[in-house]
Amino acid sequence: MATLRSEDLDQVRTELRKCGTSAVLDLEEVNLADVEGVCFLNACEANGISVVHCSPYIREWMSLERGERKYTLKHSKDGSFGRSVRGSTANPSRRSAHNC
8 A cells, every 4th residue: 555645746746757748647556645645636637647546535535625526505304404415425524624
């Protein structure tokens, strides 16, 4: 199991420059990332670099950082309102405040 951390990003950038426009990031062996790693992956995709074999955990975090989740108000049986995430049981209060 590998982790993509902020201290690894300079090396990854160097390797991507060597590959040029045909660069593809294969994350098959990466199971964890820190917030800088997730933001880096989002930036790569935004710049046309494919990110493949990404773990569901990292892919979900990438989506959260891009702000793609839709939060809605949910009316509970006791008459109060709470937030829910459409299509997921994720806790919206745990959403990162970092936003890339």
